[in-house]
Amino acid sequence: AQTVTQSQPEMSVQEAETVTLSCTYDTSENNYYLFWYKQPPSRQMILVIRQEAYKQQNATENRFSVNFQKAAKSFSLKISDSQLGDTAMYFCARRNTNAGKSTFGDGTTLTVKP
Amino acid sequence: DTGVSQDPRHKITKRGQNVTFRCDPISEHNRLYWYRQTLGQGPEFLTYFQNEAQLEKSRLLSDRFSAERPKGSFSTLEIQRTEQGDSAMYLCASSQTTFRDYGYTFGSGTRLTVV
Numbered sequence: 001a002q003t004v005t006q007s008q009p010e011m012s013v014q015e016a017e018t019v020t021l022s023c024t025y026d027t028s029e030n031n032y033y034l035f036w037y038k039q040p041p042s043r044q045m046i047l048v049i050r051q052e053a054y055k056q057q058n059a060t061e062n063r064f065s066v067n068f069q070k071a072a073k074s075f076s077l078k079i080s081d082s083q084l085g086d087t088a089m090y091f092c093a094r095r096n097t098n099a100g101k102s103t104f105g106d107g108t109t110l111t112v113k114p
Numbered sequence: 115d116t117g118v119s120q121d122p123r124h125k126i127t128k129r130g131q132n133v134t135f136r137c138d139p140i141s142e143h144n145r146l147y148w149y150r151q152t153l154g155q156g157p158e159f160l161t162y163f164q165n166e167a168q169l170e171k172s173r174l175l176s177d178r179f180s181a182e183r184p185k186g187s188f189s190t191l192e193i194q195r196t197e198q199g200d201s202a203m204y205l206c207a208s209s210q211t212t213f214r215d216y217g218y219t220f221g222s223g224t225r226l227t228v229v
Binding site: 043047093101 | 145147149154157159162164169170205214218219220222223
């Protein structure tokens with residue numbers, strides 16, 4: 001099975017500091033997409049950032065950036081200047097280009113402390 | 115467009131009853147997905163549609179589950195003869211996936227409790 005692994009079930013960070021969430025995945029494909037989604041408590045899941053595997057440049061969206069290491073099959077999320085509103089569960093996901101579905105990891109619960 | 119809508123938000127049913135959930139995707143999106151999420155877990159794929167065609171169904175999915183997307187618009191997910199193990203959050207998502215994938219837009223989910 002092609003899996004997505006998030007090895008940190010829970011993390012915490014002080015407000016305004018930087019935190020990195022880890023994700024590794026398994027795939028035999030060369031072309032695929034990677035995503036980080038955020039699910040705040042009792043609220044719907046939203047897309048945070050996406051990366052296309054054929055692009056070497058790491059994606060950035062404001063305070064969110066990724067470190068994509070294709071050979072290592074690693075896709076970590078860095079959150080800079082953490083805010084209380086970043087408290088949520090974060091899911092890493094992968095979709096092969098020739099597939100329909102995305103495969104999700106089991107998530108990392110991030111708590112931003114004031 | 116107000117995003118992806120799911121109805122109902124909560125459903126409590128007795129074991130053995132049938133339930134049906136509805137999802138209205140973003141109108142421009144050609145793909146619609148159903149996932150199931152249990153507490154502390156990531157979403158688990160159930161099935162997806164491209165327009166009105168159901169292109170993939172999880173092998174883990176029992177025959178008690180069926181989904182439709184008539185005319186490529188809204189979708190329904192029906193669970194027959196519900197079991198306590200069916201208790202979960204059922205998530206619907208849509209995406210526009212032609213040449214590139216910009217990720218899913220999720221609905222708020224339907225929380226099913228089987229008693």
